[in-house]
Amino acid sequence: MPQLVLASTSPRRRELLAQLGVNFEVLAMAVDEQPLPGELAADHVCRLALAKARAAAAQLGPQACVLGADTVVVLDGEIFGKPVDRDAAAAMLRRLSGHTHTVLSAVARVQGGAHVVRLSESEVTFRTLSPAEIAAYCDTGEPLDKAGAYAIQGRAAAFIRHLEGSYSGVMGLPLFETADLLAGAGVLVRD
Numbered sequence: 001m002p003q004l005v006l007a008s009t010s011p012r013r014r015e016l017l018a019q020l021g022v023n024f025e026v027l028a029m030a031v032d033e034q035p036l037p038g039e040l041a042a043d044h045v046c047r048l049a050l051a052k053a054r055a056a057a058a059q060l061g062p063q064a065c066v067l068g069a070d071t072v073v074v075l076d077g078e079i080f081g082k083p084v085d086r087d088a089a090a091a092m093l094r095r096l097s098g099h100t101h102t103v104l105s106a107v108a109r110v111q112g113g114a115h116v117v118r119l120s121e122s123e124v125t126f127r128t129l130s131p132a133e134i135a136a137y138c139d140t141g142e143p144l145d146k147a148g149a150y151a152i153q154g155r156a157a158a159f160i161r162h163l164e165g166s167y168s169g170v171m172g173l174p175l176f177e178t179a180d181l182l183a184g185a186g187v188l189v190r191d
């Protein structure tokens, strides 16, 4: 069975991958996460997921099966990554309040020079949030390292009226698509 490596600094992604019951190591890779001019959100997350996996794979042997992932929130065509500070987090949450946004999560597998990328798309509807609620949520610090300034697995669960798609995808690693990639690499057995 190939060595499985998760190219991620995200504790959420580690937790999610462990949910599949596989053994893996972590090799955290930093890549420039700025969207290219005019880049579509779906292209952006797929490109970054692949870039993270490729960066780690370059440091490992060709036998390693490397996973990279990326997640963004999209509202009216605008990409929301991680907020730079508390004010940016509050501004994102004001925009998301009372609306439905899209969460795109891509997962890429790189092994022996070959790669596959899968995309998960979810629709998330927030109820209307009061200014006091947004301020209190920002005070928790939870928004700061999360795309779109919220964590579905944290207190923001109370904001979400409706989810259509993948809970694990919104949290950062779409497990249905990830399991497919792992089965394709022989890391998960399906027969």
Ligand SMILES: Cc1cn([C@H]2C[C@H](O)[C@@H](COP(=O)(O)OP(=O)(O)OP(=O)(O)O)O2)c(=O)[nH]c1=O
Pocket: 007, 008, 009, 010, 011, 012, 013, 028, 029, 033, 052, 069, 070, 071, 072, 073, 082, 103, 145, 146, 147, 148, 150, 151, 152, 153, 170, 171, 172
């Ligand atoms: C929307 C949402 C995002 N997130 C997190 C998952 C990701 O860690 C982060 C999106 O940022 P990413 O840039 O995709 O990932 P990252 O920089 O945290 O980690 P990596 O090293 O793999 O690049 O937002 C949640 O934890 N819960 C949520 O509900």
